[in-house]
Amino acid sequence: MTPELRAADRRSLVDTVVEQLRNQLAERAWRVGDRIPTEHELADRLGVGRNTVREAVRVLVHAGLLESRQGQGTFVRSTADPSAVLRGMKQANVRDVLELRIALETEAARLAATRRTRDDLRRLRAGLRALHQHGPQPEGAVQADDDIDFHLAVVAAAHNTALTEVYGYFSSSVREALVASLGQDGMPRLDLETHTALVDAIESGDPQAAETAARNLLMSPLRAVEALIPHDTDTRP
Amino acid sequence: MTPELRAADRRSLVDTVVEQLRNQLAERAWRVGDRIPTEHELADRLGVGRNTVREAVRVLVHAGLLESRQGQGTFVRSTADPSAVLRGMKQANVRDVLELRIALETEAARLAATRRTRDDLRRLRAGLRALHQHGPQPEGAVQADDDIDFHLAVVAAAHNTALTEVYGYFSSSVREALVASLGQDGMPRLDLETHTALVDAIESGDPQAAETAARNLLMSPLRAVEALIPHDTDTRP
DNA sequence: CTCCGCAATTTGTAGGATGACCGGGTGACC
DNA sequence: GGTCACCCGGTCATCCTACAAATTGCGGAG
Numbered sequence: 001m002t003p004e005l006r007a008a009d010r011r012s013l014v015d016t017v018v019e020q021l022r023n024q025l026a027e028r029a030w031r032v033g034d035r036i037p038t039e040h041e042l043a044d045r046l047g048v049g050r051n052t053v054r055e056a057v058r059v060l061v062h063a064g065l066l067e068s069r070q071g072q073g074t075f076v077r078s079t080a081d082p083s084a085v086l087r088g089m090k091q092a093n094v095r096d097v098l099e100l101r102i103a104l105e106t107e108a109a110r111l112a113a114t115r116r117t118r119d120d121l122r123r124l125r126a127g128l129r130a131l132h133q134h135g136p137q138p139e140g141a142v143q144a145d146d147d148i149d150f151h152l153a154v155v156a157a158a159h160n161t162a163l164t165e166v167y168g169y170f171s172s173s174v175r176e177a178l179v180a181s182l183g184q185d186g187m188p189r190l191d192l193e194t195h196t197a198l199v200d201a202i203e204s205g206d207p208q209a210a211e212t213a214a215r216n217l218l219m220s221p222l223r224a225v226e227a228l229i230p231h232d233t234d235t236r237p
Numbered sequence: 238m239t240p241e242l243r244a245a246d247r248r249s250l251v252d253t254v255v256e257q258l259r260n261q262l263a264e265r266a267w268r269v270g271d272r273i274p275t276e277h278e279l280a281d282r283l284g285v286g287r288n289t290v291r292e293a294v295r296v297l298v299h300a301g302l303l304e305s306r307q308g309q310g311t312f313v314r315s316t317a318d319p320s321a322v323l324r325g326m327k328q329a330n331v332r333d334v335l336e337l338r339i340a341l342e343t344e345a346a347r348l349a350a351t352r353r354t355r356d357d358l359r360r361l362r363a364g365l366r367a368l369h370q371h372g373p374q375p376e377g378a379v380q381a382d383d384d385i386d387f388h389l390a391v392v393a394a395a396h397n398t399a400l401t402e403v404y405g406y407f408s409s410s411v412r413e414a415l416v417a418s419l420g421q422d423g424m425p426r427l428d429l430e431t432h433t434a435l436v437d438a439i440e441s442g443d444p445q446a447a448e449t450a451a452r453n454l455l456m457s458p459l460r461a462v463e464a465l466i467p468h469d470t471d472t473r474p
Numbered sequence: 475c476t477c478c479g480c481a482a483t484t485t486g487t488a489g490g491a492t493g494a495c496c497g498g499g500t501g502a503c504c
Numbered sequence: 505g506g507t508c509a510c511c512c513g514g515t516c517a518t519c520c521t522a523c524a525a526a527t528t529g530c531g532g533a534g
Contacts, residue, residue, distance in 0.1 A: 475534105476533105476534085477532105477533085477534080478531105478532090478533080478534095479530105479531095479532090479533100480529105480530090480531090480532100481528105481529090481530085481531100482527100482528085482529085482530095483526100483527085483528080483529100484525100484526085484527080484528100485524105485525085485526080485527100486523100486524075486525070486526095487522100487523085487524070487525095488521105488522085488523080488524095489520100489521095489522090490519105490520085490521085490522105491518100491519085491520075491521105492517100492518085492519080492520100493516105493517080493518080493519100494515100494516085494517075494518095495514105495515085495516080495517095496513105496514085496515080496516100497512100497513095497514090497515105498511105498512090498513095498514105499510105499511085499512085499513105500509105500510085500511080500512100501508100501509095501510090501511100502507105502508090502509085502510095503506105503507085503508085503509100504505105504506085504507080504508100
């Protein structure tokens with residue numbers, strides 16, 4: 001008797017198989033280095049087609065949990081899913097993630113003040129021009145992309161790979177969340193003067209000034225979010 | 238040992254397709270909410286079978302980037318790619334990750350100054366006592382754990398789940414990297430006065446003082462690392 | 475005009491065919 | 505006896521056809 005797979009009708013068969021495979025790893029039924037059953041055997045045992053098994057296995061291979069070797073089989077590479085940390089991050093509220101982004105970008109601005117190259121400054125100035133060009137128009141989407149590009153340029157000028165990667169992830173995720181929760185109308189107006197001040201501070205090479213300018217720049221979306229999401233009740237001393 | 242012979246690049250077709258799709262998202266050729274071409278059209282355009290496309294799409298669906306709806310098509314759900322973050326993190330050196338940690342903790346200290354509860358302060362004071370107790374002894378490992386606990390308490394006092402999660406993820410890896418690269422001898426001596434100053438600043442409720450105190454606290458390991466790892470050559474203007 | 479139902483489109487699943495690759499076994503050759 | 509080319513079964517990689525299921529949109533009946 002094949003195990004009942006149709007318990008959750010709304011989910012695809014592949015998702016069900018992915019979960020079953022994950023459970024095998026979580027329950028230590030399959031250890032690191034073990035060879036898991038062949039596609040054909042898994043398909044037989046789960047009562048699904050080989051294509052379904054292949055798609056599920058491919059997902060876990062790409063997640064770093066499994067490793068397929070042609071001609072040999074599929075082996076367990078790791079039982080800990082590192083992407084789970086970042087996946088759980090999506091459950092944090094918008095304010096928390098926005099504050100996290102502020103933490104990253106203020107430090108990035110500080111570092112950029114001492115490390116920016118001529119190319120960095122060129123990119124920052126170009127970003128300012130793009131903002132100025134699209135600024136007066138109500139084209140929210142275009143302006144939002146220009147804004148993202150500008151902030152990415154700031155972080156890139158810090159010349160820190162880890163910072164750039166992590167910021168890039170939360171930047172787009174925050175933007176999507178902001179647009180979703182506030183809508184284009186609720187988005188705070190871009191302040192060109194503040195943006196320019198940040199670039200000037202970075203160019204002048206003053207870390208403290210750059211950090212302050214970055215903080216000023218990032219406070220307005222934070223305040224917009226805080227207007228919607230009240231502070232937690234557990235912040236009383 | 239004999240020189241390592243590296244196998245020729247043997248990337249699977251599916252991996253290639255995954256990368257192509259990812260590029261479309263990274264370059265914003267496909268925006269959030271867009272419908273991407275049908276499986277058949279992608280297979281046609283990429284010159285691969287529909288099964289190959291399906292496996293690649295399934296990977297991105299599971300990564301949260303795409304969303305497939307039967308009968309309608311496949312849509313862009315998000316452009317924030319967590320696995321790209323982890324991939325880039327492997328290339329980052331210790332200094333970069335340490336600076337990232339500084340970015341998180343200075344902001345955490347700033348937030349903690351306004352949000353710390355009585356329990357937070359209790360935990361911070363307890364952390365100080367633990368450091369003081371083990372401080373004079375040369376038990377590097379124990380002291381390092383106490384140090385980590387202390388810094389985790391600081392971040393927890395900020396009451397920001399996103400910050401806490403990300404900081405926790407990097408803090409352990411930073412400690413491992415520090416011990417590995419510096420060794421116990423190279424680890425800077427813990428400065429109890431600076432630690433105490435940070436707690437005092439958080440208790441007094443002064444965000445700027447807390448940030449400054451946190452930065453003072455974190456600069457010494459950074460300088461120790463920078464002594465070993467020279468700045469990149471690409472930081473000259 | 476509304477409502478029902480059918481056709482078209484698209485993803486979901488099944489299973490087969492073929493090829494590439496790996497490991498081990500076999501046997502010829504030195 | 506040792507070495508090595510070759511074959512064979514097992515496994516994954518890719519492609520294919522076929523059909524199922526879900527959704528949309530259109531067109532005709534009422």
